[in-house]
Amino acid sequence: MPSQLRIERDQERTRRRREALLDAAGRMFVRHGYHRTLISDIAGEAQVGQGTFYRHFPEKRAIFEALFDRILEQLFSEFTEMNASPPADVREYHEASARAIGQVAQTLDRNRDLVRMLLREAPSVDPAMEARLAELTDGFVDIAQRFLDHAVASGFARPCRTRIVAQAIVGIGITMVDQWWRGAVPDIALQDLIRELIDFAFKGIGTPQPVA
Amino acid sequence: MPSQLRIERDQERTRRRREALLDAAGRMFVRHGYHRTLISDIAGEAQVGQGTFYRHFPEKRAIFEALFDRILEQLFSEFTEMNASPPADVREYHEASARAIGQVAQTLDRNRDLVRMLLREAPSVDPAMEARLAELTDGFVDIAQRFLDHAVASGFARPCRTRIVAQAIVGIGITMVDQWWRGAVPDIALQDLIRELIDFAFKGIGTPQPVA
Amino acid sequence: MPSQLRIERDQERTRRRREALLDAAGRMFVRHGYHRTLISDIAGEAQVGQGTFYRHFPEKRAIFEALFDRILEQLFSEFTEMNASPPADVREYHEASARAIGQVAQTLDRNRDLVRMLLREAPSVDPAMEARLAELTDGFVDIAQRFLDHAVASGFARPCRTRIVAQAIVGIGITMVDQWWRGAVPDIALQDLIRELIDFAFKGIGTPQPVA
Amino acid sequence: MPSQLRIERDQERTRRRREALLDAAGRMFVRHGYHRTLISDIAGEAQVGQGTFYRHFPEKRAIFEALFDRILEQLFSEFTEMNASPPADVREYHEASARAIGQVAQTLDRNRDLVRMLLREAPSVDPAMEARLAELTDGFVDIAQRFLDHAVASGFARPCRTRIVAQAIVGIGITMVDQWWRGAVPDIALQDLIRELIDFAFKGIGTPQPVA
DNA sequence: AATGAATGAGGGTTCATTCAT
């Protein structure tokens, strides 16, 4: 009969295999997209047999979903604090926003190929995956909207239909991930890119001098 | 030898068949996505035999590309004038922008399901189709950037990295098409939605009153 | 009501069309083989519409068969006399044989691409076509055998199983058509080739001089 | 990790499957020809799933080629010794030839349906397969020619254009395989058939006795 | 009669999933 130790070692190995498969799937999906990636590609990339894949995931879409979940977790685990003390004035609000956005941006940037892959492939996988992606977007919009609602209520931002503006802001983020990844964005430090976008979000393209 | 009339009638019928196939393909791609749409679905939807499909398009990807082209043409054919007299002051500039954006928005709205389908499916069809979509995006960015460069030069807009801001603006549009189509946008008249977005683009979320 | 003349003109035109189709089919079958030749290829080569093909031949295999027949007719129409007075001695027999074989060879040579095509493609068309080809071969063997029987009976040739020897002789002919067509035969005048083969058929490779 | 034994057993099974598929393909090609044989026929005949076919051969033409190769190997593996001591006089030469030809004939006879299938179908498969068949023929011609050159040089055979005569001899063989297989050859023991052909090859049909 | 567009029954090939070892 297997010792407790043995059981744990096996479980650990299983967990690592699963991770290896997820990593492999991520790389293949990024490189070739969901539909052109074969199970045999993933297994091969993970250095396991094809049958082993099915010990860890019941079907192809399952590994996509698991990857989705893992990336989400990864993403949100990096947003922990972000809910510091509420800003007291416009300046603090501005700074807090900048910090938050900067953090999100850096996190996205660190995972940009996977995030982009998700954004690109999820809708073509399945209506269900498409819905999950939509939920995710909505989640970001919710956060942005709450932030914005608070700002408006506090007089830090002009009154507006905060849902729509929040959607627009999230839309900027989503698109920039894509553009940035494919090299369409001018060569610029991430910091400066973020600053430019925050500036735009706060000030719009509006007139340079608030005329006297 | 066939009469001139006969030839013309045949060509006309061929053209109509082709259109019918494109329409059918559009509907199926919108409904089920590129990969889950079968040639037999398209043929069935167009009420023609499966072989007929191949008389009009050499392969599946070709009808997607043709659809892509047709939508583009459709889109751009609606942007004809848009190059009216250059605005003389901020107000005129603002109005001209609003008009232009409104027009684009209405056009996109009229074709929103197809446009959304293109945005969603193109990247998963083919690296080449993905590239074409990127080109399209870049085209819109180019237009927006020129507009913006002009505005900055005229003092109607604050100086900024116009490429990036243009990308952000286009990104708002792309995302809103998606959100709007799937009903994520609050129930609002298109006019008001556009106004809200223009406001955001011009003013950002910035402080309501330039504090005294 | 159509005049007699008109009817005749039409029939003539129909006949010419049919010939043109046969010619075209021959060229295409020679070039690409039966299976890789499409009806549309034949129609295109004959400069007629695809539907026209079916006015003249009920199906693809029919034109092959018609071609087969036409070539046969062509071939045998060139063997008219060949039944001259029977040879009186070995020398005459030898000369008569040489003349006959030479004539056959020249005829085959004139039609060598079509003949080769028939030999090559017929078996893969159809069991029936294969049988017809076999009949044809048997026909040649019959002729050769009769010739040989006569020769043996007359003491011009050594006794042997004439059927088998006749088959061997015809086999030489069949193979040489193929080899000659594809350029495997050394560069040599047709006359000399024939003489060499006749020599072989009469003398074998046997010892040069029945040594004293 | 799989045991060495396991690996070997698997390889053995794979090899057997492949052989079974080749056998099945051979039977089907013999019976219905290349073009009328479906992958599903081969798989069914071999008692495996259709997909299994594609684990062993990348495409239809590949199994034909593999069959071609296997038959060739089979054929030539039976011609091993055949290069005994060179004949010293006409009699020995004659006997050596007879032995060699007899061996070839027996080998061909043992594989006659496959050989005939190759001869018949290869040209219609592919220009490349046709070329391979031509090479094969040329190979036999080469051998025959070398034999003949030697015989002429040794004074065992009359001088002649050995290439052409070799082609004729090989042609006899090729045709007889075909005729024999389809039952066109009179009922006769293989031994006697071969003797008859050798007689013909050595002596031709020529006059029975160079009359005194 | 002539045309070529339309048709749909195949048939080769792919690949997610199962299964024997």
Add this chain to the structure above:
DNA sequence: GATGAATGAACCCTCATTCAT
């Protein structure tokens, strides 16, 4: 548990034949 061979349901595409004009 791991493996990779086996499987067969799809699915795209071809092309001989039919048909409307």
